[in-house]
Amino acid sequence: MDERGTDTARPRGARAEDATGTFVAHRGLLFTVAYEMLGSAADAEDVLQETWLRWADVDPGTVRNPRAYLVRITTRQALARLRTLARRRESYVGPWLPEPLLTAPDVAEDVELADSVSMAMLLVLETLTPTERAVFVLREVFGVEYGEIAETVGKSLAAVRQITHRARAHVAARRPRGAVSAAETRAALEAFRRAVDTGDLRGLLDILAPDVVLLGDGGGVARAAPEPVVGAERVAPLAAGLRRFGAAALRPAQVNGCPALVLRLDGRVDTVLALHIADGRIAGLYAVRNPGKLSRMEHEVELRR
Structure with a gap:
């Protein structure tokens, strides 16, 4: 043993293999912690890389609770990055929205987790x-x-x-007011999609809450509303404009643990449209169009608690 309690007699390769196995086993959890702290998958991945570099210098055999130890490192790294991001977001062009994630169905089954990453x-x-x-x-x-x-x-x-x-x-x-089941969200989403597809403005006004808010994140790269759009009378015509792309282009998907719509043009993701439902109507529409935020929509991301 050295003065830190590390078993120096144990082969370095074996310690490295243990460290890798432990980190991989907890990776989904660590990513989820970082993502909930930052709202950005890209920054969460950077935090995980920093966490790994620190963990790789530790002999797992000397750590009583690897899960707690790794969560502590990840949180500290995310805190440091969050303070930097706060300054960066002050100069962001237009509304800022979290980076959307294509998630597996099992995330929706954990109601608390799905709510926390919505x-x-x-x-x-x-x-x-x-x-x-x-x-x-x-x-x-x-x-x-x-x-x-x-x-x-x-x-x-x-x-x-x-x-x-x-x-x-x-x-x-x-x-957000009140818990809403995935079935209720899917029903509202389908009613919205149907109204868009048929050009039914009345149908849109019926499914939108009177005080609905539309936020569009283009990041100064893609076209989006520069300010929040409030009220069904203002949001409905904008939503109706999606009809020009056709129903086939607007497909349902599981985004951040909740049903959402994804607009694909020429085979690539153009817009992710997430919804917030309250009292059976759409109270919030979140349209992410910034291309830099859409890379996580091609493959499912593992989220864990």
Whole structure:
């Protein structure tokens, strides 16, 4: 043993193999933590790379709880990146939306996980401070103990409890109203798609909530509304314009654990349209058109708790 408790007699290759196996086993969880912290798959992958580099220097045999250890590294790296991203997003052109993910059906089966990665919820998390977001995600989504969270974010136990209470109240005041089943979302999505396909403006007005909000993210690269569009009377004509692409181009998909629509043009993803449903009607439409955010729509992404 050396002074750090590492078993120096154990072959280095065997330690490296153990480290790799442990990291791969927890990769889905670590990606989910980073993504919920950042709202960006690309940045989450960078955080995982940084986490791996730090983990590779550790002998797994000296770590009592590898899962907790890896989550702690990932969270700290995500916190550092989140503070940088906050400055970058101040200069973002138009509304900013999270990077959409094509997710497997089993994500929707975990109702709490699906809710936590939905477009609507990730936008609520954007309104928290970086530390509040880390504490809320670790405690409310992943059930991490307060003591472990305190060590991760460098705060006292009492401070973490206060931050958790504050973040809960903040999210509760802004989170989407009421739980909606996947079946309800699919029904609303199909009604919307049918109205678009037939050019039924009345049908669109019926399925859209009076105060519906449309957010379009083009990132200054693709055409999108530069400001939020509010109200069914204003959103319906814009949605009706999708008819020119034809129903075949607008296909249902599982995005961030929820039913959504994907517009493909010339074989590539042009727009991801996620929905937020409240009281049986569409209360939020989130259209991601920035090409830099659409690469995760070709293959399913593993999300885990």
